[in-house]
Amino acid sequence: MPPLRLERHIFLLRSQNPLFKHGDAQLFLAWRDGRVVGRISAQFDELYNAQHEDLTGMFGFLEFEDAPDIVAPLLEAAASWLRAQGRDRMIGPMDFTMNDECGVMVDGFERMPFVKQPWHPPYYGVRCEEAGLEKAVDLFMYELVISDRSKILPVVFKLAERVQKRHKITIRRMSRRSLRRDMDAFAAVYNEAWSDNWGFVPYTKPDLDAYAQEHQLVFDRNWYMVAETEEGETAAVAITVPDINQVLVKMKGRLLPFGWFHFLRKKWIIDRVRVGFLGVKHAYQHTGVAAALYVEHFDTASRTPQKWGEMGWILESNHNMNKAMEAMGGRVVRRFRVYERAL
Template identity: 90%
Template sequence: MPPLRLERHLFLMRSQNPLFSHGDAQLFLAWRDGRVVGRISAQYDEHYDEPGTGMFGFLELEDAPDIVPGLLEAAASWLRAQGRSRMVGPMDFTMNDEVGVMLEGFERMPFVRQPWHPPYYAARCEEAGLEKAVDLLMYELVISDRSKILPVVFKLAERVQPRHGITIRRMSRRSLRRDLDRFAEVYNEAWSENWGFVPYGKRDLDVYAQEMQLVFDRNWYMVAETESGETAAVAITVPDINQVLVKMQGRVLPFGWLHYLRKKWIIDRVRVGFLGVKHAYQHTGVAAALYVEHFDTASRTPQKWGEMGWILESNKNMNRAMEAMGGRVVRRFRVYERVL
């Protein structure tokens, strides 16, 4: 699934990527006989919740046993020079970007912001001495099939407005940047105890808003609010632009833009990327209301199914919620670690 080349160039530019306002990175290539056979990044993020930890990412390599050790040592040496004592990854550049090495789901085309790797990647990483830090799960949901949802989800959803005065509204293009502040308010609280948490700041949201304009679909961007206007929960679900990018083959010109203009007729699946509830409202059933809203939306849009996640394997509440909606694990990614 070739990424859009222009987008990747912008992502790596120090003037464009918000990582460089609160961290730093170095990129490395592995060469053999005059050609590139591997790549890796080393980076640190002052917003990362574990001091002294650096990251590696953008891992790509040919299937040879001597490539990964050299790449990892290059990244580790740079991180040691930055005063880091531990390295985790891969992540491009943060936990809010593409994360992990694929362990399951090789037969499936990746969704937006999902990595894909051949099976030998995990074997080469473990041969090089990397140890498991955590696994991340992706669930498949057929969001047009209400029969797969446990009845208790509908009961909880029905009580949200009459009992707690919480209603769900859609974001708009005009309000998107302001609503992303609401998103960050929920995300920075609801995800704060998750492994590898990295908060969203103003600069991150400015860039995120620009990226979201390219894939924005009012049907799938939701805010749950109280009668006084306080944000209780947020859900951002992204129509899978990868279905368009695969036709563009990484290029806007000469004819890639035509596929982009036809995206609403091409995309039939979504990625549920963020669905979070503030701690004070987690007893209200607002999460159930957002789940049901997704199923109702699928009944009137071309997008009938999708994937939810990633979800930490240790997040028992979210994993139970996915099972309650008939979800099944279809991909697994592993984040590795090494003491420096």
């Protein structure tokens, strides 16, 4: 699934990626006989370190040919750079943070990756563990057929029905014009609801500026939702992204000469979505607003071309969300593993 080359170039630019406002990174290539056989990044994020009160660094962008002597030197290159930056542990892979693509795929190899998902052949996990990496956590992706209401437990509908009547909370759609402002609402929910999660890093203004710009390329009003009280306070947010990978695979990584044609036809090509974020502020978690957003997704699928998708990633330790996915009729179809190593 080739990414759009222009987007990847922009993502790696220090002037464009917000990581470099609160961290730093170094990129490495592995060469053999005049040919590149692997790559890795080493990076640290001061926001992560402040949040977790540690000196953890990260590695990412990990790609390598299937040979027994490539991964270990790549990891040591990253580790050496991180030690020089005063770090005592590294986790990864993540490109560059947990809010970007992360993990090594260890299950679900037969499935085409969704937007912002990595894909790896089965030997990746094997080589990583041979090189001494240890599992830190697994991330789950759930498949949801969001046009099939029969798979939802009845209690979800009961909870959804009382949200507006009892708690005066309504759901509205974001607009392209208001997207940057709504990203502030998203951050307010995310930075509160996710704060206790493994690997959490808060979104800052530069992060949100970049995030809003990135979403302009895939924005579909049907799938970007905000739940608000009568007073206009944000109670919950759901951001679901039409899977642009279905278009990118036809573009073969390039806009020219004909890639733009497929991009302009994306609304007729994309039939699936990635439910990337659905969060509720602590004060409203008793209201059933999450159930209302779930039901809204199923209703939306009944009138749009997108009928199914994947939800996540979700931490294996997030028991409440895993139970909620099961209540929605979801099933785990992919696992991504984040590794760690002491420095």
